[in-house]
Every structure is written in structure tokens, then in C-alpha cells.
Amino acid sequence: TTLEEYRKYVEKDAALERRFQPIQVAEPTLQHAIDILKGLRDRYEAHHRVSITDGALVAAATLADRYVNDRFLPDKAIDLIDEAGARLRIRRMTAPPELRELDEAIAQARRDKESAIDEQDFEKAARLRDTEKQLTAQRIEKEKAWKSGDLDTVAEVDEELIAEVLAMSTGIPVFKLTEEESSRLLRMEEELHKRVVGQHEAIKALSQAIRRTRAGLKDPKRPGGSFIFAGPTGVGKTELARTLAEFLFGDEDALIQLDMSEFSEKHTVSRLFGSPPGYVGYDEGGQLTEKVRRRPFSVVLFDEVEKAHADIFNSLLQILEDGRLTDAQGRVVDFKNTVIIMTTNLGTRDIAKGLQTGFQAGGDLSTSYERMKAKVNDELKQQFRPEFLNRVDDVIVFPQLSQEEIIQIVDLMIAKVAERLADKDMHLELTDAAKHLLAEKGYDPVLGARPLRRAIQREIEDALSEKILFGELRPGQTVVVDAEGEGLLGEFTFTARGKATDAGDGEPEPVAVSAMPPLTTTDEGKAS
Template sequence: DAALERRFQPIQVPEPSLAHSIEILKGLRDKYEAHHKVTVTDGALAAAVNMSDRYINDRYLPDKAIDLIDEAGAKLRISRLSVPQEVRDLEEKILEARHRKEAAIDAQDFELAASERDSEMKLQKEKEEQTEAWRKSGTDTSKVVDADLIAEVLASATGIPIFKLTEEESSRLLRMEDELHKRVIGQDDAVKAISRAIRRTRAGLKDPKRPSGSFIFAGPTGVGKTELAKALSEFLFGDEDSLISLDMSEYSEKHTVSRLFGSPPGYVGYEEGGQLTEKVRRKPFSVVLFDEVEKAHSDIFNSLLQILEDGRLTDSQGREVDFKNTIIIMTTNLGTRDVSSGLQLGFQVEGDTKTNYDRMKQRVNEELKQHFRPEFLNRVDDTIVFPQLSMTEIIKIVDLFLERLDVRLADQGMKVEVTSEAKDLLAERGYDPVLGARPLRRTIQLEIEDTLSEKILFKEIGRGQTIKVDVKGEGKDAEFTFEGIETESLKPAEDADSELAGLGSSGSSGSSETSA
């Protein structure tokens, strides 16, 4: 209404700076200390402003910092409202004394009843004194709201692991390579590149308007590209569920773009939002994995340009989705198909793995430049080419799979020991230079897990046994053997379980063999 607007003078009130927000909180501190009966430190005020500015992006200062102080004070006050354990213990003792007194009265032992009555009265008086002391302690301000409590409140509100908000994060980042290598075998260059980029971001040397990191993972299939994304999600955010995985082959048509960012007004699914934007809105701290990104429709890359450059995206409903705290990973197999087929046909020079990797890296970079626009590649932090796995690394992956199998068997009171010969045979039969490590999982399921499951069901192997897996024969005639060995440390304490273990071990005095 122009007439109404003409009668008023608009006054723009911008968001205050960090320093001004801290001064505002200092002015409000006395009111919150009196209300919650706590003491708020200067460090807590600074932490509330700095952490809310960094981790809460859909609200403004000083409102979001004030809420952190308020919630931290309320959390501390509520923790003091619960009855102390000492008072609860006295209540139980009073109840027991009362029962003994009533039992003595029923037995007409009045001397004992009088003694129990005196004991009950003494306990009751002690309880009243402790209750009064506890209530008086609630009126003092000895409880302190500090920066650690602010971090704890923010972690519960946003879902960010609390170690990310404190000094402990820096020590974890320094050993990031070791943590990632617990799940990702080999790929040293890729792990180092990821770790350097993340440390650079956490040190505050990266543009705060862009995502925490953006990478293109290129290389043959089955070499650990997706596994590294999962390991990175677990390391940074404490949970593998923080990985948002999107198969871009599902978005190869023009009409599928709306599924990713939301349908326009008037179309079906408008109120549901996009699959990407809604997931990031719910989990702003996450790793976003675009799997096989080269298969996506070209219109999707226009939106990805905005995400990579500005760290934000406006969905179909006009809401701004923040990507500044996400890590963008795009995987591709471009440029690796010819190299993989060359390896399969025997074109690789024995022992010259570096030359082959350099050739593959050059081929990948050429294919990426042909398929993607220069402005898209320039916005990506790093393009990492994954080399193919060596036989040594395949054996380490065998160890990783067998450790997971051992954990599952431990729930049933068993464990597995695999000889080095058996591991070598598993690696040999599960290794494929074209498919990478993926056939290895199927090989272990077929050769080890299927046979073990049959022997457990037939009670040839049972609780309290260590299952030794070995190899008999050589070459194509090699077979895996399984032997159940009684182990004292695995025997259950319960008699019923001991009997079951005895039944299971009765049929496993020798070794049982299965064809490989």
C-alpha cells in the first residue's frame, strides 16, 4: 500500500557484528544469571556468539547466541532439580525400618518395635536435614555456565559431534590420515589430499562462503572412492548416516532435475521439496556424494556451480539451503575404462605401476575437460585420481573383511582364525583388475561364510570354539578346510550354553573340508 508506506519511515536494523553481539550478551548476563541461579563466564558469552555464528546459519545474532546462553542455564538448573542420590537412599532405609517396625508389632515384640521406631525417626530427621541443605544449594550461583557447556548444548541442538566444537578437534585432524586408513586400504595420495583440504578448512584459511570441501574422485571401479566418502563422513561427523548419497544415473533426463531441487509451483511434488535440498536442510553438516556424476543431465551442473561457488542454493519454494558446512564429493569413471581393459588384456608392464598410473591420470584429466565445462572444474578444490589396487592391498582388504566376520561370530561365542595361505587364496580368487575389490566380498561370502553357516546349523561347529580356516591342495584343486578348536576363553559361563557348546563340539573332532 503506497499510501501507508508513505506515512512511515523505514529503518533498517542490520545484524550486529560478533563484537557487538558479545557486548549485548554482557548486558543481558545479570538477568539470566538471576533467573537460572547460575554464573555465566565471559568465555561462555564469546563461545555462544562464535559457535552460533559458525554453526547456526538460518538465524541471526544476537538471537541465536542468547538462546544458547538461556538453554545452557536451563540445562544446568534442571540438573540440580533432581533429588540427590543420598536423599533417595535415606527414603529406602526409612521404608525398610517401617516394615521392620510393623513386623515387630505383628509379632508382639514391642521392644524391637520401639527400637525400629526410634531408628525410623532418626533417619527421617537426617533426610529432612539433607533435603533442606539441597534446597538451599539451589539458591546459590556456584554452578557455572562455561564454553564446554555451550558446546554441549549446541551439539544437542544441531547434531554436530561435540568434539568438533572444542580443542579436541585439532588433535583429531592431525591424525586424520591414520583414522581414514582404518577403513580405506591404500590410496595414500587421495587420503592425504582430503586430509590437507579438511585441515585447511578447519584452520579458517578457506573462503567461508564456499563448501568445506569439493572433490572429484576419479578412477576405476572398486578401488575405494565411495568407501573413502563413507569413512570421511564417519570421521568428521561421527556417523556414517551423515553421508547423503545420490546416484546421478537416476537424474540423466531433463524432467528428473526437479526431483533433486524441488518441483516448480503448480506441479506434483511442489510441497515435498527436492531430494537434495531437503536432506541438506535436515542435516546441514554432512558429506554429499554425487555418484557417477558424469551421467547427470547438463542442467544439474548449473545448480552445482552455485553450490560450489556460493555455498548455497535456493529451492523451488524460495528457501535458501546452506551448503557451507557440507563436503561435496563427485565420483566418476571417466577415462578409466580403456586403462582397465588394457590391464585385463595384459598391456601393463610388470612392476611399472607408476607409469600406468601417470597414463591413467593424464587420460582422466583429458576426459574430464572434454565432458565438463571449464567453469565447473575450476570451482572444484581438487581432482583426485585413484590408482588400481595392488595384490598387497587386496590382502589387507581380506584382513578387513575377516575382522568384520570375527566381530559377528563373537556375538555367537566363536572366533575365526585364517592362515596366511588361506588369505592368499582368497585374495587370488577375489582379485579382479577391472572390477577392483568388489568381487572380494562375494568371494569371502561364497568360500567362507556360506560353509561356516552350514556347519553352524548342522552343529559341526558351535559356541566356545575357534574356527581355523586353512588350505589343502594347490592351484585349481586348492580347497578351504575348517576345524573347530575348543577355546576356554570362549566357553560361556551358563550351564545351558555349556551343554550347547558341548553338542556343537561333538561333531567337530576333525577338520571338515569344502570345495573352493
């Protein structure tokens, strides 16, 4: 029995307890667990009719010890071996696709033969009868080969199958466990830059810290990484956290995001870690602890961490140092496989207020960045205790975005609009002039790149939606967006190219849309 069950059911009964001699059985070490698996190998090989390699035993013990944290060795490693053997046995007992294809071909030939007989086409029916016999003979031969070959041959459970079984239960993609991570980590900056524009220093610092972690140079009891992302709003702090979650764990949903402005009062701390016994919500658990328990391999994002109550930082100290946290119900939640990211705007508000139009006027962004970096470090030291900052791996300051980076973000956002249009068999192209005009209208030195999304909705998506509804843009056509005029007073023009795939002989004339620039057409085709 377990220690908890012994205390609950046996220890409180003195008459029962004195009739037994308790023997403490500790969890075996990793090497002892591998030896235990080797002793059990013959039984599982005979039961599942498979062969289990030494590498599979080592992988089962090692991966279970690293990734399964709510159970103990050798139990969790034995379950991996058992499930891998069962999965391989069932897979081999399933008929191969060739047999199913032959069954379908035989059934089709039989239906065609009966149809030919009904039409009194006996010559065709005779040919189909011969075809059916040939297919049936082929099926019998393939079935014999499958049964005598695959079923009689002893299949092998290897490290790859162990990783596949573990991936099914933990949600980690198989390649994350079996692929040599060194090559991926060396090109980590390139992968992150596919979604995050600019921020070269931030991405480089983050990549170096993650590489140190993956190389095994970090304390195994601490989280995989802990960072403070500081900088103005709208420069990519949250987007980088999402991209990091997808890079490390293969899924953007592996990001656990918490807005710390919701936990600014003392009584809200219990919502994060769970209510104490006797209080409302005790059985529900905490928002942070429950999410990490269900998904222990994730990126945890504390958004605007400076707004959190001071009591929360006491718990964060334990997470950052020991990689674990005990919730209100006494359960230990493991944070060793998480990456902790905290975002803050400290030190950037005063700089943002002093910004004029550095974007248009060609302000010195490098000087502004150095000033912001010094300001951020000063305010962090004033806001947070030294023991908290000492436990963070790195403080990464995000600079403002330059004009070239804003135009790259325009390309990324327009690509998403083009994908949605492509589903309707329509295509979208923007000229360089239109991209520059969008960048000017959508960039705010204080708000960053977020207004770009609203500008694209207002200037591009709204116009396109009305033109589609009025029939000015139809499937098969490409709309080219250009710009007329200079500066913020410039306007966008829309030109349709190509012939609509559903156009008839008598096409109606284009209809002008009120309050929107009319859609012009070229000689290549006419919008209807």
C-alpha cells in the first residue's frame, strides 16, 4: 500500500497496526529500473509475441523518468513496454492495405458482372468473371504470404515505438524525442524569425538560453528556461512566446497565458494556485496549477507581470528555483518541463510618451533602444526583489520596430488575407506603394504594430468584402491593390485582372460601391 493509504486506514487503528511490520520500499534508481525491465522482458515478449531490444528498455526507463512525473519507476516504464508490445501486436494483426484494395476490386468486378448479365451482355460478363477469379487468386496468395510472413515473424519493439507510445500519452510529437535536436537548435533563430519580424537581439538571447538548457548545462531541478520580456506594446513579445511554444513542443496550444492584471488583489492569489480547505472553489484547483498538471510540457506566459500582487512572487520564487509548486490540495505540480516567460512594460512608458514620429522622421532607434534598456533594468530593480531577479535566466528587452520591419509585418498579415481569398478562388496582390501606405497608416510609435491589423481590416478587407458582395470581384480573378497620393492622405485603388471562372456570355456591367473606390478592370477580363 502507499504511505498515504497506510496512514489513512492502518496507522490510525493501533490494534491493526501492531500486527504488521512496515517495510519502506523506495523508488529504484534509473539503472535499477533498467535491470528490472530486463528481468521482465521474457514475460512480455512471450505475452505479446514480440522481441524487445535493449535500447527499447533503456529508452522506456529514461523517457518515463524524464517525462512522466506523476508516477514512479519501474511502474511507468513497465507500462510503456507493455503498451508498445500490445500496439505492435495489434498493428501486425491488422490486414495490410493491399488486401483491402483487392477486396474492393473483387466486389466491383462482381457488381459489374451482375450488371452485364442483367443487360444480357454475356461476353462482357465472361470477361468480368475471369477478372474476378484472377483477383480472388491474387488475394488468396497475398493473404497466405501475410499470415506466413508477418504473423509468424517476431516483430521488434525499438526506441522509436517507445517514443511513439509516450507521445500518445503526453502530447509531445514523436520527432521531438527521437530527432537529434542539435541541428534544430542551431537554426532556432531562423525558425523563430519566420513568424517574428525583427527583434534580432531578443531572439538571439532567447535561443542561446534555450540551447544552454537543451545541452544539459542547466540545473535539472529548475524549469527549462525563465525569461522577462520587456519592451513597448505591439513589438512581438507575446507572439514570440507563441512561436517558442510551437518550436519547442510542436503546438501553439502549448502556451498557457495568464493576464496578471486579473491577480492584482490579495484575494485573487487563490485563483492562481487554488483555494485553501474550507473556502469556495477548493475542489476546482488553481488556474495555473491545473493547466500545468494537465499539460506539463508547455510555455507559461505571465502577461504584464508587474501588475500581479506581491504574494504571487513568493510562489514564483519556488517555481523558478525548484521547478515545482504545491497547490492548495497538497499535490506537487511539476514545472521542470515548462518554459516561464514574464512580459512587462516597465521602463518603456516614459520613452513612448517622448516619441514623436521617429518612424517617419528617421529617428535613431539604436540610441532609443540603449536608453530604454537602461531604463528597464533600473525600473526592474525598483519593482522586483533581488532574489526574484536572480532566479530569472535572462531579461530580454524588445526595441521598437523599424520601417523595414513594419513592411515585413504587412507582408505576413496580407498573406493571411490572401489565404482566405484563395479559399474562394480569388487572389490578392499588393504593390510596393500599397505596402508602404499600409505601413504608414497602420504604424503608431506608441502602440507598435497592433494598429496594422485594424488598418488592414479598414482599408483592405472592408473594401474587398463589399466588392465581393456587389459582384465586382468574382472567383478566378486577381485583385491588385495599389496606392495613389502621398503620405497619410493617400488612397488605395483596386484593379481586377483575369477572367472570372463563372462568367457567362452576358455579363452585367460593374456596379460602383458607394463610399468605396470603384473596382477598375483591365483588358484581360471584366469584373461582373
